[in-house]
Amino acid sequence: MYEDKADTAPTVQQLTFSLAGEEYGVEILSVREIRGWSRVTRIPQAPDYLLGVLNLRGAVVPVMDLRLRFGLERESYGDSTVMIVVAVAERLFGIVVDAVSDVVDVDPASIRPVPDMGAIVDTRYLKGLATHAERMVMLLDVEKLMRPEDVETLNTVLPGVRDVEVAA
Numbered sequence: 001m002y003e004d005k006a007d008t009a010p011t012v013q014q015l016t017f018s019l020a021g022e023e024y025g026v027e028i029l030s031v032r033e034i035r036g037w038s039r040v041t042r043i044p045q046a047p048d049y050l051l052g053v054l055n056l057r058g059a060v061v062p063v064m065d066l067r068l069r070f071g072l073e074r075e076s077y078g079d080s081t082v083m084i085v086v087a088v089a090e091r092l093f094g095i096v097v098d099a100v101s102d103v104v105d106v107d108p109a110s111i112r113p114v115p116d117m118g119a120i121v122d123t124r125y126l127k128g129l130a131t132h133a134e135r136m137v138m139l140l141d142v143e144k145l146m147r148p149e150d151v152e153t154l155n156t157v158l159p160g161v162r163d164v165e166v167a168a
Helices: 148-160
Strands: 012-019 022-027 031-036 050-056 059-065 082-088 091-097 099-106 126-132 135-140
Touching: 012 082, 012 091, 012 135, 022 099, 050 091, 082 099, 099 126, 099 135
Parallel strands: 022 135, 059 091
Antiparallel strands: 012 022, 012 099, 031 082, 050 059, 082 091, 126 135
């Protein structure tokens, strides 16, 4: 049967990725690039989860390990390790994840709030939960990944960072 597309609500595209065996999604409109893991230049006095910076065609991009940001155990970086470069408030930063899955359409009406799990689980980095093709996807709020004090630290030290390797 023919379905009129004008009657259906617009979907939100999410780039899905895996991290520690769980599936997450990030709004495709905030994704600027997907690239394989490459070495970064470490920044002194940065939090552990902030791995360093990468020169991406002239832009110095901070890179964070999402496992460490979520308080999970560090994994070694291999061929399937991926860096997703996202834009937040006109600033680029990279998030290191285990692997990228695919792009899925999520109906905004199907997004459920993240349940309150008390102090045991930190859910502040999540916008909500969505079901797609019988699987649960946790929707990431990339704007909350960088704390204001992290941005301040980066603004202080980045002008002095020299000799950052250029990533093609």
